[in-house]
Amino acid sequence: MRKVGFIFDLDGVIVDTAKYHYLAWRKLANELGFDFTHDQNELFKGVSRKRCLEILLNIGDVTATHEQFDRWMIDKNVDYLEYIENMDASEILPDVPRVLKYLKERDMPIALGSASKNARPILEKVGLLHYFDAIVDGNNVTKAKPDPEVFLIAAKNLGVNPLDGVVFEDAVAGIQAANAAGMISVGIGDNQILFEAAHNFNDFTEMDSGFLDGLRALT
Ligand code: BG6
Numbered sequence: 535m536r537k538v539g540f541i542f543d544l545d546g547v548i549v550d551t552a553k554y555h556y557l558a559w560r561k562l563a564n565e566l567g568f569d570f571t572h573d574q575n576e577l578f579k580g581v582s583r584k585r586c587l588e589i590l591l592n593i594g595d596v597t598a599t600h601e602q603f604d605r606w607m608i609d610k611n612v613d614y615l616e617y618i619e620n621m622d623a624s625e626i627l628p629d630v631p632r633v634l635k636y637l638k639e640r641d642m643p644i645a646l647g648s649a650s651k652n653a654r655p656i657l658e659k660v661g662l663l664h665y666f667d668a669i670v671d672g673n674n675v676t677k678a679k680p681d682p683e684v685f686l687i688a689a690k691n692l693g694v695n696p697l698d699g700v701v702f703e704d705a706v707a708g709i710q711a712a713n714a715a716g717m718i719s720v721g722i723g724d725n726q727i728l729f730e731a732a733h734n735f736n737d738f739t740e741m742d743s744g745f746l747d748g749l750r751a752l753t
C-alpha cells in the first residue's frame with residue numbers, strides 16, 4: 535500500500551534555534567567589526583553553514599583566506615553549540631509534539647530533512663528523536679536547499695514515493711526545495727514570505743487533525 539511520508543525541517547519548524555544561529559553569527563560579525571541585523575538573519579534560514587558565512591562576509595565586505603574562512607566556520611559553530619548546550623523540551627515550538635504523536639499513532643512514516651549538521655543532538659536534547667524513522671541532515675547531502683536532494687533522500691529512506699511526500703518548512707529555500715521535489719509544501723510562518731508554499735500556517739497550533747487526515751488520504 536502506498537503511504538504518505540511526512541518530512542519536517544528542524545530549525546524554525548520543530549525548535550526555535552534561529553535565534554541561537556543569529557546570536558552566533560552576530561558575535562562573529564561584531565568580532566570582524568560590523569553588525570548583523572535580525573532582518574539579515576532571514577537570509578540565513580535553511581541555508582548551509584558555509585553559504586551563511588559567504589553571505590555574512592559579503593554583508594561586512596570582508597575578504598577571507600581559506601584558513602580564516604575555515605576558522606570562522608568552526609568559531610561560529612563552537613559558539614552555537616554553547617548556546618544550545620542546555621536546550622530542553624521547553625524549546626520545542628507549540629504543538630509540534632501533538633502533530634508528531636498524531637502521525638505516529640496512525641503509523642505514518644516521519645523523517646527529518648534539515649540543512650543542519652547539529653540536527654541529531656538537538657532532537658536528542660529535546661526528546662523527540664524517537665518519532666523519526668529517518669534523519670537526513672547537513673551531514674548527508676551534497677547540495678543545499680533549494681535543491682531538492684535532502685527531501686528526495688528522506689523520501690527514499692522512508693520508502694515512499696517522492697510525489698507522496700509532505701514537507702513542513704519555515705524557509706523560502708526549503709519551500710522551493712519541497713516544490714522542486716514534487717512534494718506538497720506546507721509553510722510554517724509568515725505567508726507573505728512563504729507565498730510559494732501549497733499550504734501555510736503561522737504555527738502548528740493552527741493545524742487541526744482534519745488537515746492532517748486530508749494529507750494522509752492523498753495516496
Ligand atoms: C538550517 C538553518 O536548518 O541549518 C540555517 O536554518 C543553518 O540557519 C543551517 O545555517 C546549518 O546549520 P548548522 O547547525 O549545520 O550550522
Ligand code: MG
Nearest residue numbers: 543545546704
Ligand atoms: Mg528551517
